[in-house]
Amino acid sequence: MATAADEPKTFRDWMAGCDNVKTCTAISLPPETAETVAYLRLERPAGLEGAARLLLRVRGEWKKPPATLQLKLDGAAFPAGSKPLPVAADGDVVTLTFSAEDAAALIEAARKATKLTISAPGISGSVSLAGSVAAMLWIDEQQGRLGTGTALVRKGTNATVPPAPALPVVAATPVPPMLDMKAAKQQAGRLRAELKKRSPDSCEDDAAEGDSAWSLGDKRMLVALACSRGAYNLSSSFFITPENEPAKATPLRFADGDGNDGNELTNASFDPRTGHLAFFAKGRGIGDCGVSGGYAWNGKDFVRMELAMMGECRGIAPEDWITLYRSTAK
Incomplete structure (x- = not known):
């Protein structure tokens, strides 16, 4: 990723x-x-x-x-x-x-x-x-600490250290209650059929059981199509579409997304109560390496909330991976 x-x-x-x-x-x-x-x-x-x-x-x-x-x-x-x-x-x-x-x-x-x-x-x-x-x-x-009294290694007498940048604040927006499973599968099935007409090989049919959909309000739908299933990773493509109008679906564009449109996330999960969409791309089955992160729905788009990475598979737990992006939800 x-x-x-x-x-x-x-x-x-x-x-x-x-x-x-x-x-x-x-x-x-x-x-x-x-x-x-x-x-x-x-x-x-x-x-x-x-x-x-x-x-x-x-x-x-x-x-x-x-x-x-x-x-x-x-x-x-x-x-x-x-x-x-x-x-x-x-x-x-x-x-x-x-x-x-x-x-x-x-x-x-x-x-x-x-x-x-x-x-x-x-x-x-x-x-x-x-x-x-x-x-x-x-x-x-x-961190601009070289030559200062706060440096970890190369200390000095300089007393000036740059302040920390402000933490981004994201206005996360919850969405309406979840669709029932039947309605969610119907919305996802319609979009899958539409995309199959345009690009027959874009999504593997045997992964379709992982499809889902959620209402975003104002007759808009968030649809996730499970497109590729591996031993421990499931890759899904995300779209926003008007309700019951799959021909008008547009792919989302995630800051760290994969795929041609940047709309693919791995092992993704969406929580409509908070508007938070998380992903966890495993480098191997035990999940001790890879990339994890999340986005928040702000009423118009999904904006990045957090990102962490561990590029070496050495038994390091996900909570200890190196954080590359953080924010706070309003």
């Missing part, structure tokens, strides 16, 4: 990216063959007050998740002389949220250290720090 935003950049074993309001994220990439998936994730908003937040995620197969983790930097205890650090568990993932002091110490140590190792009863893992300094230096550059 093409993206209108700048894609994340890779720095050896790390990846980094920034969104439209200059909130930037750096994340370590676990080895493809790691038995225990462990990664660091650093996120920092732009502006003078933007504070870095550093997390360590560890995913393992355990009957009872560990309550603490013991960390070492190149074999030396981290933090120096510390006891194991407490973690929060959520299913098969535990999260260690570093204090501001420990985060600053780890960022400073990354200049020379090469590996963070993690251990707990029955668990061992590691995080490579190769590329972490370059990723953080790049973030400092994107």
Whole structure:
């Protein structure tokens, strides 16, 4: 799926990216063959007050998740002389949220250290720090922090840091109650038949069970035609059409859409209560890489609300992917 935003950049074993309001994220990439998936994730908003937040995620197969983790930097205890650090568990993932002091110490140590190792009863893992300094230096550059006291890496005496851009506000508009299934299938079936007359190969017939339609009010319909089904991805084409007039349908144009008209989304879902249309294009079946995002209906069109990406399939959960666009709904 093409993206209108700048894609994340890779720095050896790390990846980094920034969104439209200059909130930037750096994340370590676990080895493809790691038995225990462990990664660091650093996120920092732009502006003078933007504070870095550093997390360590560890995913393992355990009957009872560990309550603490013991960390070492190149074999030396981290933090120096510390006891194991407490973690929060959520299913098969535990999260260690570093204090501001420990985060600053780890960022400073990354200049020379090469590996963070993690251990707990029955668990061992590691995080490579190769590329972490370059990723953080790049973030400092994107946020205008180079040579300032707030820089992650290249600090200086300059006290001026550019403010964060304003967060876009989208006027999301709910739509009328959902059509019943029969009416939705009728609207979609009429459009599918119309498009088949124009372009017989545009949509696979065996995916038609995924078709749907919703009322947008004022006798307008949003119609999704399921056009291509794979092992774990379903691609749908979206149109706006006058009710019962499929010949007048027009394809939507999404900021990150695929297809000839940019009106295709993968694994899309629409919530008429909020007017929000989401998609999740998986890079592989377990959903640890790909592109996700969403749009809001504003009464006239669908405008982009959020976009996140993870280009490497390394066991990183979708909630930790690098955000490339964000907004807020009014």
